[in-house]
Amino acid sequence: MPAHWTKETALKGRGHRSLGRRWRRVSTRSVTGRGPSRDSTGAVIGRWDPAAAARNPRKVSASCMGRRRRRVDRGAAVGALPEAIAALSRTLPAGPSPEIFRRAKFDRPEAAPALWQLLFRVLSPLSANGASAPAAQEAQVRVVKSELHSQGYPRRALAQLPEDGSQGSRELLLALAWLLARGPLLERLLAQTRVRLGDEIPLCECEALARPGPPVPRVEADGPVDIRHLQWLMGKLRFQWRKLITSQQEQCALLGKIHSYTRGCHSDRSLGHLSVAETELLRDAEGGQQLLRRLESENVRLEAALHWRRQELVFWRWMDTVLGTCPPEASQPTFVPRIPERGAGEWELVARELQALQEELRGAAEPRRAAWEARVGGWGPEWSAVQRASREAVGLELAALQRAWERGGAAAQPHGPCRLVKSDAGASGGPGLRAAQVIEVLRSREACLEAVLCQLQRQCRQELARLAGALPGLIWILPPGR
Amino acid sequence: MSIVTVQLGQCGNQIGFEVFDALYSDSHCPQGLCSKRENEVYQASCKERFFSEEENGVPIARAVLVDMEPKVINQTLSKAAQSGRWKYGQHSCFCQKQGSGNNWAYGYSVHGPRHEESIMNLIQKEVEKCDCLSGFFIIMSMAGGTGSGLGAFVTQNLQDHYSNSLKMNQIIWPYGTGEVIVQNYNSILTLSHLYRSSDALLVHENDAVHKICAKLMNIKQISFTDINQVLAHQLGSVFQPTYSMEGSYHYRRNPLGELMENLVPHPEFKMLGIRNIPQMSENSLAYSTFTWAGLLKHLRQMLISNSKMEEGIDWQVRPPLSGLPTLGKVSLNRELHFNTSIANLVILRGKDVHSADLGGFKDPALYTSWLAPVNAFNVWKTQRAFSKYEKSAALVSNSQFLLKPLDTIVGKAWNMFASKAYIHQYTKFGIEEEDFLDSFTLLEQVVASYCNL
Numbered sequence: 001m002p003a004h005w006t007k008e009t010a011l012k013g014r015g016h017r018s019l020g021r022r023w024r025r026v027s028t029r030s031v032t033g034r035g036p037s038r039d040s041t042g043a044v045i046g047r048w049d050p051a052a053a054a055r056n057p058r059k060v061s062a063s064c065m066g067r068r069r070r071r072v073d074r075g076a077a078v079g080a081l082p083e084a085i086a087a088l089s090r091t092l093p094a095g096p097s098p099e100i101f102r103r104a105k106f107d108r109p110e111a112a113p114a115l116w117q118l119l120f121r122v123l124s125p126l127s128a129n130g131a132s133a134p135a136a137q138e139a140q141v142r143v144v145k146s147e148l149h150s151q152g153y154p155r156r157a158l159a160q161l162p163e164d165g166s167q168g169s170r171e172l173l174l175a176l177a178w179l180l181a182r183g184p185l186l187e188r189l190l191a192q193t194r195v196r197l198g199d200e201i202p203l204c205e206c207e208a209l210a211r212p213g214p215p216v217p218r219v220e221a222d223g224p225v226d227i228r229h230l231q232w233l234m235g236k237l238r239f240q241w242r243k244l245i246t247s248q249q250e251q252c253a254l255l256g257k258i259h260s261y262t263r264g265c266h267s268d269r270s271l272g273h274l275s276v277a278e279t280e281l282l283r284d285a286e287g288g289q290q291l292l293r294r295l296e297s298e299n300v301r302l303e304a305a306l307h308w309r310r311q312e313l314v315f316w317r318w319m320d321t322v323l324g325t326c327p328p329e330a331s332q333p334t335f336v337p338r339i340p341e342r343g344a345g346e347w348e349l350v351a352r353e354l355q356a357l358q359e360e361l362r363g364a365a366e367p368r369r370a371a372w373e374a375r376v377g378g379w380g381p382e383w384s385a386v387q388r389a390s391r392e393a394v395g396l397e398l399a400a401l402q403r404a405w406e407r408g409g410a411a412a413q414p415h416g417p418c419r420l421v422k423s424d425a426g427a428s429g430g431p432g433l434r435a436a437q438v439i440e441v442l443r444s445r446e447a448c449l450e451a452v453l454c455q456l457q458r459q460c461r462q463e464l465a466r467l468a469g470a471l472p473g474l475i476w477i478l479p480p481g482r
Numbered sequence: 483m484s485i486v487t488v489q490l491g492q493c494g495n496q497i498g499f500e501v502f503d504a505l506y507s508d509s510h511c512p513q514g515l516c517s518k519r520e521n522e523v524y525q526a527s528c529k530e531r532f533f534s535e536e537e538n539g540v541p542i543a544r545a546v547l548v549d550m551e552p553k554v555i556n557q558t559l560s561k562a563a564q565s566g567r568w569k570y571g572q573h574s575c576f577c578q579k580q581g582s583g584n585n586w587a588y589g590y591s592v593h594g595p596r597h598e599e600s601i602m603n604l605i606q607k608e609v610e611k612c613d614c615l616s617g618f619f620i621i622m623s624m625a626g627g628t629g630s631g632l633g634a635f636v637t638q639n640l641q642d643h644y645s646n647s648l649k650m651n652q653i654i655w656p657y658g659t660g661e662v663i664v665q666n667y668n669s670i671l672t673l674s675h676l677y678r679s680s681d682a683l684l685v686h687e688n689d690a691v692h693k694i695c696a697k698l699m700n701i702k703q704i705s706f707t708d709i710n711q712v713l714a715h716q717l718g719s720v721f722q723p724t725y726s727m728e729g730s731y732h733y734r735r736n737p738l739g740e741l742m743e744n745l746v747p748h749p750e751f752k753m754l755g756i757r758n759i760p761q762m763s764e765n766s767l768a769y770s771t772f773t774w775a776g777l778l779k780h781l782r783q784m785l786i787s788n789s790k791m792e793e794g795i796d797w798q799v800r801p802p803l804s805g806l807p808t809l810g811k812v813s814l815n816r817e818l819h820f821n822t823s824i825a826n827l828v829i830l831r832g833k834d835v836h837s838a839d840l841g842g843f844k845d846p847a848l849y850t851s852w853l854a855p856v857n858a859f860n861v862w863k864t865q866r867a868f869s870k871y872e873k874s875a876a877l878v879s880n881s882q883f884l885l886k887p888l889d890t891i892v893g894k895a896w897n898m899f900a901s902k903a904y905i906h907q908y909t910k911f912g913i914e915e916e917d918f919l920d921s922f923t924l925l926e927q928v929v930a931s932y933c934n935l
Contacts, residue, residue: 110741226852228852229749229852231747231748231749231750232747232852232853232857233745233747233748235748235749236743236747238747239648239739239742239743239747240650240743242646242647242739243736243739243743246483246614246616246646246647246736246739247614247616249614250483250614251611253613253614254613270800354585437509457669475921
């Protein structure tokens, strides 16, 4: 995929230029330096008349179809673009046909709904995985727009598209290509819908934490809110939390049972026992068939992904032409991806804490330094050697502290869910993490959080004491609790 | 999900036996009025919750029996084993040779810490037998000596060791004219300690149940067994399986959790009362038929007028008119003796249960202003009849049911405390006047909160 492609979209829209000229501007990735098949494809595209295409899309498509037919004898190269797009489509969830892509290049309205749906499925995979009813068109449009905005999508034209999802197929196509260019989109989507055979537990939650969830609905209370109602709701939350923990404990107990009962049944010796999915497979033939079908469809998608990877250059060259057919855009301010609100609050907190700590440090360090310097002032030149030595020692200590901090904080944990395997106590290491390690990391994190909690509670108590002192005639009765 | 029961003291052990017996009898009752398959599911659900399996097939109650003297425990164990239908675990009981002389402080400060490890070990063993622990029932009396003091200590320990599990204390409210002179002190100490460490206090009033036995069941010589059986019937009608939601035929897995979430999430309002209808002797049962409309009308009036049973209901009490300012509503309620609810749970069992109309319970006038009926009212249903009653309804209510009894007890205890009567019995074993004052403060707060609904 040509590196210049993302930059192209990010910059201000340009006017028409003949594709021939742009071809020349591309330096190292120039088509002419490639093998014969690529060359011929480039040549085919190069012969289109971009001005004519802009004036009369339909006529151009007919004419270019005609031209293409004449070149059928060129072999695989000619069909390479639809093939590449078809492979891409098979990899994506709800991927539309190559015809839709072609129509989108010419901004045909009939291509828009399919592309809205595709972008929706790609950008909000959490909702697509659930079995809930598909969202309405307006809701899809809104979600797509807000997600693209928060990821920093630069083209304003997309944000201005109507919410009924009837227009803008070309902009949507550009947005899709932008997403593909930006990061490992396909890999991420494939990983999310992977068929999992094992009993998975999540080890680290960074991905879940990084995506801010749907915006919290703000409920405006009409009139004063009775605090008893709030306490009621908090209590309900706490009970549900306890029920959740109890259910998790039950799940663990049952998993343990299944794992011990099926010891020795697995063909893979390193695993040794069956998972729940595998046990179900044995018990229920129909389920086994379903699993097989899911695995087969996943295989199809993976093969499509590989095919796409081999052919994607064709697609990117074609996207260049799509970009070229866009009308020039007015200049727009550069964009910064929106920091999710929740994150912003935490940043502020951290910034304030840091500031407070710095001031504390300064307040502690200044008088000491002054006193020291006052003492040291009268010493001679040998002092500079001592000073240098102590500076070096301090530098070493700081470096050691930093290393320890980094090591303690970021343990080498794999991201995402891992398969749970029960092995004998004495079993020597295989691949993967021991439960003891994970527990240790969790314990240290728990200790950190407890320390933070204690500090916050202390602050609250100090605040309460201050308030209590401010009103001498008042008696404070603490709530029952220990 | 399973519930582990801790039976404490004479009271707890006798009641506990009746509860397990009632649950077992109901689940094996042939007149369930439902299909065989559903009956099996019902049985299995009840069994998983309250009993565990042993090799020879006799279910073992998920219970730990604790008492300071061996007599009652031995009686309970033998009664269960004799029936041949279910039994207690052989090693599930803990008892000592001597009593405690009915001293709350001794039970809390001496017996508790001394036997803490043994008792918690027994409980741990019982918990390990559960695939999934939903929570604990702790059955104890409120005003007794050992049972109460030890019970408060054990509940505190459960809070420390099983902080994620739910705890419901079934407490037996003593007769108003009780024999033990320090029963009010015991009561306030028990209540205040339980309020801090338990999630819900389901109160059974001896006076109320006694009246039910006398008036509804027509029992001439009322023994503790009769009272306990009525109590067990009430508990069974709440905790036997019910459908998990409207239109579903799967039984709910965690009734204890859902009950708590619906009724006691607020930390200041933990006191629950229980009413059920109809309640009659087995002989009369065959000759009676009921409609849901009639049953629910009576149940609703029982709720509003704070009546303990379906006879002698005061029909004059009406919900206050809405639209009154809150303060006006409160004073009007007090004049009319109207029982304001925070949250209610109605459980319906029997024939045509889906046709029952519960609109009367969804009236906002029944509830406090800060909780709407859609959040405050819940209903559980099942077609399967309970204990030979063709139709039966139970109500668990977080309302002002216990406001007056609580206020009375606190008042009496305070009067005694003001003259420091009998305090030395408590200070001797480490319960200081400070602890009494803390208890009074907490309970006064509870009374005030319930009053200002």
